[in-house]
Amino acid sequence: AQSVTQLDSHVSVSEGTPVLLRCNYSSSYSPSLFWYVQHPNKGLQLLLKYTSAATLVKGINGFEAEFKKSETSFHLTKPSAHMSDAAEYFCVVSDHSGGGADGLTFGKGTHLIIQP
Amino acid sequence: DGGITQSPKYLFRKEGQNVTLSCEQNLNHDAMYWYRQDPGQGLRLIYYSQIVNDFQKGDIAEGYSVSREKKESFPLTVTSAQKNPTAFYLCASSVRHAYNSPLHFGNGTRLTVT
Numbered sequence: 001a002q003s004v005t006q007l008d009s010h011v012s013v014s015e016g017t018p019v020l021l022r023c024n025y026s027s028s029y030s031p032s033l034f035w036y037v038q039h040p041n042k043g044l045q046l047l048l049k050y051t052s053a054a055t056l057v058k059g060i061n062g063f064e065a066e067f068k069k070s071e072t073s074f075h076l077t078k079p080s081a082h083m084s085d086a087a088e089y090f091c092v093v094s095d096h097s098g099g100g101a102d103g104l105t106f107g108k109g110t111h112l113i114i115q116p
Numbered sequence: 117d118g119g120i121t122q123s124p125k126y127l128f129r130k131e132g133q134n135v136t137l138s139c140e141q142n143l144n145h146d147a148m149y150w151y152r153q154d155p156g157q158g159l160r161l162i163y164y165s166q167i168v169n170d171f172q173k174g175d176i177a178e179g180y181s182v183s184r185e186k187k188e189s190f191p192l193t194v195t196s197a198q199k200n201p202t203a204f205y206l207c208a209s210s211v212r213h214a215y216n217s218p219l220h221f222g223n224g225t226r227l228t229v230t
Contacts, residue, residue: 009156036219046219102149
């Protein structure tokens with residue numbers, strides 16, 4: 001079985017300061033992990049994915065995430081927040097063991113607020 | 117540009133009516149998916165299709181139906197049997213149905229049933 005927990009439902013940072021969005025997962029197998037971003041009334045857009053290659057994954061718009069197997073974490077970071085980063089972020093885990101019928105388990109999302 | 121087109125963006129229906137949401141992709145992807153999103157929740161899978169003329173129920177299929185007659189099209193019908201149909205519906209596709217294959221999403225249809 002697999003599961004994913006986004007540890008914060010809301011995160012607020014000031015523009016120009018670092019962003020940290022936390023995601024913990026559980027998986028019986030070597031998982032694939034994804035971060036998606038969703039702006040209001042839009043679909044989800046892939047930020048980055050981990051599929052057992054390098055543990056530090058670089059994504060679009062300056063975001064990156066580090067896969068830490070010992071901590072079962074896949075936290076999303078960005079060195080300097082921009083106003084356009086304000087959105088909902090979803091962590092997703094996928095392996096062979098199940099999750100939903102599509103093999104995916106979505107986190108409940110973290111709402112990122114950027115203060116001017 | 118390749119992508120997924122969902123239409124309409126907003127849809128209003130009276131209770132008891134069936135309604136069909138359109139989803140078209142020109143990415144040449146084999147797999148397509150329908151998700152439902154409610155406030156404060158993650159996405160929940162309604163139906164998915166790995167290949168033309170084949171589809172499987174997701175986690176919340178009751179009250180919904182789909183068809184996959186063409187590779188590029190995967191319409192979703194919300195029937196009157198769906199008890200709480202008001203939601204944001206997202207269509208997605210992937211190159212293939214595989215655990216490491218990322219999803220590409222459309223911009224969604226917001227359905228309101230009164």
